[in-house]
Amino acid sequence: MLKNIPPLLGPDLLGILRAMGHGDEIAIVDANYPADAAGPALVRLDGISATDILEAVLTLMPLDDFVDEAAIVMQVVGDASARPPVVDEFDAIVKKHEPKMGVTSLERFAFYDRVKAGYAIVQSGERRLYGNILLKKGIIRPQ
Template structure:
């Protein structure tokens, strides 16, 4: 019996197949899930209804499962961090999620973010029910 907090079979398989430098996309409900990542990326649909499952809940469990080296967010229309991104940054502070190191953060405007998410190193797209705007986050797996 699995005793870890992450129980979702497809997400476990996707994270287990990923390695250092692989990228995980936590996508909000408005993201183009079918075309916004390479065809080879596993798609994990957790978008049951608007607001369920929230992106922050996915981030919490993913961060408890793998070390996160870097995070890239979709900047809002003004080029700033959205409320969800500020929340994510607080969640991924310099502690165990990054092996005790600071997570490197970067923001990209919308079309640049889409391009980054279509790169071949994106191995998992997690579709959430997150409805807050600009709540997408592209994570790079690091090493302990």
């Protein structure tokens, strides 16, 4: 056992988070997302919400503050300006850990393409639609 590491972050996901470099991207996706066919390394956390996973990941991983879009969600099909409640929760979690940041969005198929080019995917048990977020890893600055 280790202290201060959220217990839902098992060894596979911890290894991925450690191995990722600055600018690499990891997606946390909902239960409906076609993650197995997407390509990058896949970690399954069935039964755990995407928001709980995001909270745990951001306790360890900094977001990239060199870019305008370090936390990206999928737009609602047919209404790019719609904001499902799960996205509001994602935004609040991002702002809790990175106060100067918030979420931006991408069209559905552009989001799929971006995830396919990413480092890894975490498939959650999230059943709320549009419970998908892509994160770009940042750096830890010297003190």
